Amino acid sequence: MAKPKQYTWWERVYIFEVIRGLSIIFYHFWVNILGFIPGLKKLVKSETVTVQWPEEQLPISPRWRGRHRLNRDENGLERCVACMCCATACPSECIHIVAAESDDPRRREKYPAEFNIDLFRCVYCGMCVEACPCNAILMDTQDMRFSQTSPDKFVIDKQKLLDW
Amino acid sequence: MTLDQALQLVVSAIWAVAVFTGVASLAGLMTWGERKLASMIQDRIGPNRANFMEFQAIFSPIKLLRPLFKDRFTAWGLFHIIADPVKLFMKEDFVPEGAHRVLHSLAPMLSLGIPLIVFSVFPFAGPLHIVWRDIPAADLWPVGLLFPGDVLHLSDYYLKFVVADLNVGMLFVFAVSSLAVYGVILAGWSSNNKFSFLGAVRGANQMISYEVGLGLSAVGIFMIYGGVSLTTLVTGQSELLWGFLPKWGIFTQPLAFILFLTCGMAEIKRVPFDLPEGESEIVAGYFTEYSSMKFTMFMFGEYVEMILLSAVLTTLFFGGYSIPGLSVATLSGTAVGDLLGPNGTAALVVVLQAAKFAAFVVGGVYFIFMIRWTFPRFRYDQLMRMGWKSILPLALVNIIVTGLVLSLIRGWW
Numbered sequence: 001m002a003k004p005k006q007y008t009w010w011e012r013v014y015i016f017e018v019i020r021g022l023s024i025i026f027y028h029f030w031v032n033i034l035g036f037i038p039g040l041k042k043l044v045k046s047e048t049v050t051v052q053w054p055e056e057q058l059p060i061s062p063r064w065r066g067r068h069r070l071n072r073d074e075n076g077l078e079r080c081v082a083c084m085c086c087a088t089a090c091p092s093e094c095i096h097i098v099a100a101e102s103d104d105p106r107r108r109e110k111y112p113a114e115f116n117i118d119l120f121r122c123v124y125c126g127m128c129v130e131a132c133p134c135n136a137i138l139m140d141t142q143d144m145r146f147s148q149t150s151p152d153k154f155v156i157d158k159q160k161l162l163d164w
Numbered sequence: 165m166t167l168d169q170a171l172q173l174v175v176s177a178i179w180a181v182a183v184f185t186g187v188a189s190l191a192g193l194m195t196w197g198e199r200k201l202a203s204m205i206q207d208r209i210g211p212n213r214a215n216f217m218e219f220q221a222i223f224s225p226i227k228l229l230r231p232l233f234k235d236r237f238t239a240w241g242l243f244h245i246i247a248d249p250v251k252l253f254m255k256e257d258f259v260p261e262g263a264h265r266v267l268h269s270l271a272p273m274l275s276l277g278i279p280l281i282v283f284s285v286f287p288f289a290g291p292l293h294i295v296w297r298d299i300p301a302a303d304l305w306p307v308g309l310l311f312p313g314d315v316l317h318l319s320d321y322y323l324k325f326v327v328a329d330l331n332v333g334m335l336f337v338f339a340v341s342s343l344a345v346y347g348v349i350l351a352g353w354s355s356n357n358k359f360s361f362l363g364a365v366r367g368a369n370q371m372i373s374y375e376v377g378l379g380l381s382a383v384g385i386f387m388i389y390g391g392v393s394l395t396t397l398v399t400g401q402s403e404l405l406w407g408f409l410p411k412w413g414i415f416t417q418p419l420a421f422i423l424f425l426t427c428g429m430a431e432i433k434r435v436p437f438d439l440p441e442g443e444s445e446i447v448a449g450y451f452t453e454y455s456s457m458k459f460t461m462f463m464f465g466e467y468v469e470m471i472l473l474s475a476v477l478t479t480l481f482f483g484g485y486s487i488p489g490l491s492v493a494t495l496s497g498t499a500v501g502d503l504l505g506p507n508g509t510a511a512l513v514v515v516l517q518a519a520k521f522a523a524f525v526v527g528g529v530y531f532i533f534m535i536r537w538t539f540p541r542f543r544y545d546q547l548m549r550m551g552w553k554s555i556l557p558l559a560l561v562n563i564i565v566t567g568l569v570l571s572l573i574r575g576w577w
Contacts, residue, residue, distance in 0.1 A: 022534060
């Protein structure tokens with residue numbers, strides 16, 4: 001156990017230390033309030049660090065894992081081949097894929113007929129992106145504002161993932 | 165009852181409404197001010213989101229006002245003053261099981277009502293000397309019928325800017341403001357909650373302990389200015405000390421000022437003495453079980469007490485309404501006095517004095533806000549030790565030293 005700090009005589013008198021503390025408070029208050037006034041903004045630099053989200057937003061790192069999206073190929077169709085790698089890698093089992101075959105020449109032979117992600121289950125770990133062999137699923141939307149009015153809207157389907 | 169007394173009654177009633185309005189609106193403003201000041205101190209911006217979309221809709225069609233209402237009109241968050249009570253009105257007024265229903269409702273009334281009563285004795289401007297003419301009752305048609313044969317003496321009338329000019333002044337302030345502890349005790353006891361009860365016990369202990377220091381530290385002031393009437397105290401402080409320094413209480417009794425401020429902060433349960441609330445220890449202390457408007461009344465009562473402490477400090481230690489070197493006599497020879505005439509000068513002096521009093525009260529409130537963000541909360545034993553072992557002896561020493569110095573100066577051997 002750490003010994004309590006021994007206060008000096010100056011600190012034990014209390015009143016001088018109180019005045020020192022008050023002066024810090026006064027400094028912060030006046031710098032911030034004068035920096036708030038439009039005409040004085042150049043003279044006094046306000047120390048406020050608040051970002052008025054969502055009106056102003058800080059840049060997000062490209063590595064940041066946001067909501068998922070499905071990448072498109074050169075034909076404008078999904079790159080996904082329904083290999084189930086992402087669904088297997090997913091620790092929270094939030095990806096539900098129904099694979100289908102296709103004779104369409106533009107489309108790959110195997111493609112996902114349904115591709116649902118349950119955003120409530122997802123832990124945004126990024127395992128699916130690492131597991132994907134076709135670079136089809138990505139988390140680079142930088143979207144963090146997906147609040148909805150009802151719980152079932154949090155299961156997003158293939159079309160939403162493609163359109164992001 | 166004579167006609168003069170009736171006039172006095174009407175004047176008192178008008179001042180009562182004026183003082184209540186002033187205090188209540190300042191307390192309302194403080195709910196916003198405290199949050200805004202706190203955020204400014206902590207390098208934040210604070211409340212700035214509440215707005216009236218209607219404001220935009222009403223004013224934006226007017227071409228001149230359009231730049232003002234182009235964006236969302238939030239007025240630096242001032243609408244939070246309206247938004248907060250609206251929210252609190254919507255809440256359920258909850259009375260816990262096993263609570264004493266009557267006392268549970270009475271407690272918030274006491275803690276808001278009692279501080280408001282005390283404001284009746286504060287003079288907020290100097291007496292206005294009215295020199296006009298005597299009006300016989302027959303000339304005042306509807307009222308005069310009630311006072312046949314009486315005369316309204318307005319040829320030499322002093323209009324006092326105080327609701328009740330009591331000659332017991334400060335004693336009344338101490339007596340009534342210490343009744344506010346009943347609000348705390350009743351709230352804590354009637355809630356049927358252990359946290360509330362602990363808060364109430366703490367509050368009662370603390371307020372009774374600091375009452376002694378509060379009264380004793382003000383005694384020096386009463387000795388110097390020779391009275392407990394607030395008008396006497398203010399008149400005494402309107403003089404100059406050695407020709408340049410205003411004879412304010414803070415200059416004649418600097419130690420008493422610090423002691424009184426400390427005790428006053430403890431008395432109004434303000435940070436760093438907010439042990440009755442102690443939200444990190446006992447939830448919300450004595451008003452844990454309150455919601456809706458009853459909670460608002462407790463909160464509002466606290467703000468009113470803050471204004472009260474500020475007004476007492478202004479009256480005792482900063483010369484009340486008096487501005488050193490400013491009176492009708494000093495202004496009458498100057499250019500301002502010649503321009504306005506005798507009645508205009510008197511009115512100007514009164515307005516300036518009221519402005520000074522208001523400015524000092526607001527300044528005191530600002531200082532109390534600043535204190536809040538400087539201090540951590542005291543521990544309970546520290547609080548008690550400080551009250552009984554340092555403030556009480558210091559106040560007694562202050563009285564003895566003041567008495568000795570006064571007897572030396574005035575030659576009362």
